[in-house]
Amino acid sequence: MKLNLRILYFQYLAKRLEISNTLWGHIITTTALLQFLGGPLFGRFGDVYGGRLSLTLSCVAMATWAAMLSVSNSFQGVLLSTVPLVFSHVPTAHQMVISDVTDDASRSVELGALRVSMPVGSMIGSAIGGMLTETYGTTTTFMFTAMLSCVSAVLNWMYIPIQTKQYRGHNRLSPKKRQIFNIHEIARLLKIPAVAHILWINFAFIMANIIIQNSFPIIVRDTFGMGPQEAGMFTMYSNIFTVVFQMFAIRPLTRRYKDYPLMLLASLVLTAACGIASAMTERWHLYLFVVIRIFGVYLRNTVIEAALSKASPPDDTGAVMGLGAMVLHLTQIVSPPISAYILDHVGYRFLGVTGATMTAMVAGFILLTKDEFR
Numbered sequence: 001m002k003l004n005l006r007i008l009y010f011q012y013l014a015k016r017l018e019i020s021n022t023l024w025g026h027i028i029t030t031t032a033l034l035q036f037l038g039g040p041l042f043g044r045f046g047d048v049y050g051g052r053l054s055l056t057l058s059c060v061a062m063a064t065w066a067a068m069l070s071v072s073n074s075f076q077g078v079l080l081s082t083v084p085l086v087f088s089h090v091p092t093a094h095q096m097v098i099s100d101v102t103d104d105a106s107r108s109v110e111l112g113a114l115r116v117s118m119p120v121g122s123m124i125g126s127a128i129g130g131m132l133t134e135t136y137g138t139t140t141t142f143m144f145t146a147m148l149s150c151v152s153a154v155l156n157w158m159y160i161p162i163q164t165k166q167y168r169g170h171n172r173l174s175p176k177k178r179q180i181f182n183i184h185e186i187a188r189l190l191k192i193p194a195v196a197h198i199l200w201i202n203f204a205f206i207m208a209n210i211i212i213q214n215s216f217p218i219i220v221r222d223t224f225g226m227g228p229q230e231a232g233m234f235t236m237y238s239n240i241f242t243v244v245f246q247m248f249a250i251r252p253l254t255r256r257y258k259d260y261p262l263m264l265l266a267s268l269v270l271t272a273a274c275g276i277a278s279a280m281t282e283r284w285h286l287y288l289f290v291v292i293r294i295f296g297v298y299l300r301n302t303v304i305e306a307a308l309s310k311a312s313p314p315d316d317t318g319a320v321m322g323l324g325a326m327v328l329h330l331t332q333i334v335s336p337p338i339s340a341y342i343l344d345h346v347g348y349r350f351l352g353v354t355g356a357t358m359t360a361m362v363a364g365f366i367l368l369t370k371d372e373f374r
Contacts, residue, residue, distance in 0.1 A: 013138040015221070019075050025336040027075075028214060031082045032332030038086035039329060040186045043096065043322020047315065051097040052160040054089075054318070056153045061087035063149035070142035091118070092318075092325045097160065099309040099317040108254035108306035116246045120239070130232020189320055194311035197369075199327050201263070201362065202304045206331045208358035209270060209297060212277055212351045214332075214339035219348050224283050238290045245295045250302055260370050262303045267363035269296035271356050278352030 014024050046054035061084040068081035094114055102110045132141040189195050220226045226234060253262060273293035280289060305324065312320035342350050 013069065013072075013078070013142075016138065017072075017074065017078065019078065022340060023075055024218075025214075025340045027079060027082065028336045029333050030079060031085055032329045032336075034082060034086040035089065036326055036329035036333060039089060039092065039325035040319060040322040042087065042089045043092060043318040043320070043325070044186065046093055046096045046318030046322075050162050051093060051100070052156060052162050054093045054096070055156040055160055058088050058090045058093050059149045059153035059156060061085060062090065063146045063153065066142045066146035066149060070139045070146065089322070089325055092321045095305055095309075095321045095324075096318040099305075099321065100314075104310050107309055108302060109251060111302055111305050111309075116243055120243055127232055127236050130229040130235075133232070134227065134229040186319055186323070189312060189316055189323060192311060195308065195320060195323070198304060198307050198311060199323060201366070202308075202324060203327045203331060204358065204362045204365070205267070205270070205300050205304070206328055207335060208274070208355045208362065209293070210331050210335045211339045211342070212274065212355050214336050215343045215348065215351060218343065220286065223348060224286060226283075234286070234290075237287065238294060241291050242294050242298060246298055246302075249295065250299050253299070254302060254306070259303050259307045260366070262299060264363060264366050264370075266296050266300035266303065267359050267366060269299070271359040271363065272296075274352045274355035274359060276352070278349045278356065280349070280352070 014027075019027070042054065042058075045057075064084040065081055065088065068084070069078065072078045072081055095111065098110050098114050099107060128144070129141050132144060190199075217231075220231055220234065253265075269292060273289055273296055276285065276289045276292060280286060305321070308320050308324050309317050338354075339351065342348075342354065
């Protein structure tokens with residue numbers, strides 16, 4: 001329920017508190033900056049202290065964020081509530097654990113399976129969150145989220161091993177490498193050509209998509225007139241297709257094809273989705289856009305995560321996943337002012353034009369560098 005609340009029901013809290021689109025952008029940017037700074041360090045934390053502690057820390061941070069939001073009654077309170085999110089990196093922790101316990105041949109498939117569980121929870125959360133927000137308001141919704149996050153923390157502590165990495169003798173981390181705030185160890189990964197290359201491609205991919213995503217809740221609310229409950233059902237619809245695509249399309253594709261053709265396919269699908277976004281005028285256009293976008297985004301995410309883990313040493317899967325999260329949060333820092341300016345001064349359709357142009361350029365770049373993915 002994390003993503004839905006932060007982007008969807010968070011927007012209804014912003015409306016109740018009369019937070020402008022500009023201040024909304026500042027909140028998103030602040031959150032992204034905190035997670036940008038925390039991502040690589042959290043990855044190092046996972047490499048050193050294991051999956052159980054890192055996942056538990058993320059859930060506790062999530063619970064704190066939601067509890068603070070439930071009592072916030074001003075822009076300053078909402079802004080302060082973002083501070084715990086510097087420690088909340090649940091997807092990164094899950095990806096690290098899966099990467100640690102799988103081999104290169106099965107990693108793409110198993111990371112894809114992980115992405116099935118997330119939208120299932122999100123789908124249920126969307127329906128419950130929409131009804132709670134419509135009936136009882138955002139305070140109850142965020143308190144419920146805090147409670148669920150605490151339950152998740154307990155379950156992680158009970159069922160996740162203390163250390164998921166399989167060290168063998170001389171491969172055990174040295175005392176120097178066990179330091180969390182070791183910037184040299186993090187920077188070392190950026191010197192690996194394959195890692196740096198994939199991170200740059202990922203940045204371009206995400207940037208093209210997120211300039212639409214940032215303003216999408218506002219477009220859904222203001223342009224197409226969806227209330228909280230309908231918006232929750234819309235998100236539930238999106239998550240149903242996420243599960244279907246992940247199980248019956250993306251999973252078979254990752255079993256059969258290598259990274260290069262799948263990256264190219266993802267970029268072409270996202271180009272088509274952004275093209276639809278530039279022409280949306282009716283509500284059913286939203287549903288068509290979301291279905292095509294979901295396939296492209298989840299295919300991209302699965303391939304990028306697997307490629308990153310394969311390009312890094314086994315001892316550094318947490319750190320490299322943290323760098324991947326850092327790229328995501330960097331786009332969240334850079335993109336909100338761009339999205340807000342386009343939405344306020346040009347119109348939501350140009351968001352689609354901008355995204356389509358960028359994804360088409362990414363496709364061209366992948367074609368030019370195809371030999372590096374074979």
